[in-house]
Amino acid sequence: MSTESPSITGPLHDLTVIDLTQMLAGPYCTMTLADLGADVIKVEPPAGDLTRHMGPHREGDSPEALGGYFQSVNRNKRSVVLDLKTAAGRTALLRLAATADVLVENFSVGVMDRLGLSYETLSAVNPALVYGCVRGFGDPRTGGSPYADWPAFDITAQAMGGLVAITGPGPGRPLKTGPGIGDIFPAALCAVGILAAVHEARRSGRGQFVEVAMYDAVLSLCERIVYQHSYTGAVPQPQGNTHPLLCPFGLFPTKDGLLALAAPSDRHWREFCALIGRPELGHDERYATNTGRVAHADAVRDVVTRWLSSRTTADALAVLGGRVPCGPVNDAAAIFADPHVRERGMLSEVEQPGSPAPVVIAGQPIKLSRTPSAVRHRAPLLDEHRDEILSASSAAGDPRHNTSQGQVQ
Template sequence: MTAAPAVGPLSGIKVLDLTAMLAGPFTTMLLTDLGADVIKVEPKTGDRTRGLGPYRDGDDPDQALGGYFQSVNRGKRSIVLDLKSDAGSAKFRELVQVADVVVENFSAGVMERMGLGYETLAELNPRLVYAALRGFGDARSGKSPYETWPAFDIVAQAMGGFAGITGPLDGTPLKSGPGIGDIFPGALLALGVVAAVRHAEHTGEGQFVDVAMYDAVLAMCERIVYQHSYLGIVPRPMGNGHPLLAPFDIMQTRDGWMAVAAPSDNHWRILAETMNRHDLVDDPRFVNNAARLANIVEVREILGAWLADQTTSAVVEVLGGRVPIGPVNDAADIFNDEHVRLREMLVEVEQPGSDTPVTIAGSPIKFSSTPALVRGRGPKLGEDDVDTVLAEWSAAHENVLNSPNTKGDGSDG
């Protein structure tokens, strides 16, 4: 598979992707969408997600790409290298010398045992940005007592605080639907890579970038930190409500569910008038957000009774654009939503072995001049030739070194 035209803001950035599963591949997927040339370096058995599916009826698993793999590996290229062998390790080192970025999500110590740790690779290429994503981080940034623990999304959600504040009012913790314990750390690592690449371009100095899944989820749950510091409380699950805003909830309509957020006094007035409850506007129990929060049970009863008598479409019709509201969409609703079509958030890509494309999520980052976009399907295992990639990258590397605009002298100008 040939690389798609690299027209995004990261055009020219060369990334060696050693990641597998979800968190690391999500990082490099974002870099790919932004225009980087991402080479997925896989063992002969390939990324473990290649065999997870799902597949459509009629797809040939020997040719087709499963949904899990296709979604977060779109636009990348794939080479096969045995990094444990002398030949594979040597070829990888050649690639590192002309790469800009290495991304890996192995367990702590794996790269070092293969003789490919950050310090070794940085000697080969001082401008290299080396990015690592692990459950509990890398000892270079701070040694964790859990450093050797394996971690998946659900572990990060539990330990980082998310599950402890998510769930029904009875306190039963819940994980999120999407794998946020993987996806949010992956997004943060992509941001870290972009920042480090900019630094390297200005100074000639690469560096080690480290994101722990635990840390990322904790950062996402920043509210529980200040609540505990300011108030000395331990936040617990609140159902669909909010500890500081009212109303701010997901509630049932006659035929579905609806998010309603009206914590500002103006939005509360519009909501009250729409419910034909003008008395609620000046009632001391509901006159402002603090009062409504103190009387949240009654607020929910009043709002819930009104919503239960309305269809979802009727609520959207009367309140859409006036009060922050939105229906709880399922996948079928999203596929039928005009917003999603206009924003190009559902993208068709080729499915090997089939004439019918498959649909994956598009890029949510929009640029006016250097578009982020899905740059093609995921790669077949080993679809690209190692030596061809090395020749391409070596030529590009020479062009950069010979460019009059190259800053490799440590200046910050």
């Protein structure tokens, strides 16, 4: 497992991000920037991010211990409390924004406008500011929506964006996915959009408004159903652990569990057939191409299942591993035990305040050879960095008298 590495400097070490986000989508976006080295200043209301009060918590941890939800997506950030409903809080935020490169929020449409902290207001203070946001259904600045004022959570986006409709054991039996894809995928896209806007701002000196709608992002994730419907008129349905266009491609039972196996390329299909002692099937005209295998999908899946079901997952991997794309269905315990995960730094230990025993959160999958990403330190305590953040912004001066602050030359 990787440990905190405060000496590592990421590629975004010269980027300052004001983070007004809460829950999962916005914090995941800013977490990505923080892992890549940005100085992310988490601005919280007096009661803190809503997830501070969510678990899970470890038995025996002290009251100041951080729950897993908050620790995971708020690592590498600094915290300051500002009550944006007060004039003092808004003035302090304007000072921070005046010298920042990026501000990110995930409020409902119109919240920042009503606070007097709209994109237009902040842009007047700092013309180079990149303003990023994740909305449920978009912002009027980027396009209208009949649902613009609707609240949204992960499940809403999964359902409306098409993901739920093609996930599940069979037609008419849709399921949500396990992880919060309706939050996390929009968050990842927002981070990409923000970095694109920062790149452009460093040439032009002008920031811009960057927005990702959760609905739009999930629809983009489900791009297959769009072209399927356009080309064929079909309305794709859940079909369990198989694929409508590739075969074999899915989960197959073994003697003691399940194996993920994919051999849609003709080469991999021939390799699979040779490895299981049925080389003739690799050249059978019914199965020799993916098109043929899709047309005879039941027969192909029967061949795969017959061979796998008489072997344990480990035995099957000993034969197929490294030759045919396949892998075990790992649960959390298996992931913790997998040497790949340890060697890739995908389990990161962070300090747990008030406890001598660290906790483990997921690492950063974006790897860079020269300026690596890193989980450098735990999530912040509420208002932990108030003095250092506000003293630095006060030293920068009053933004109302310096509208060029924050421009990158």
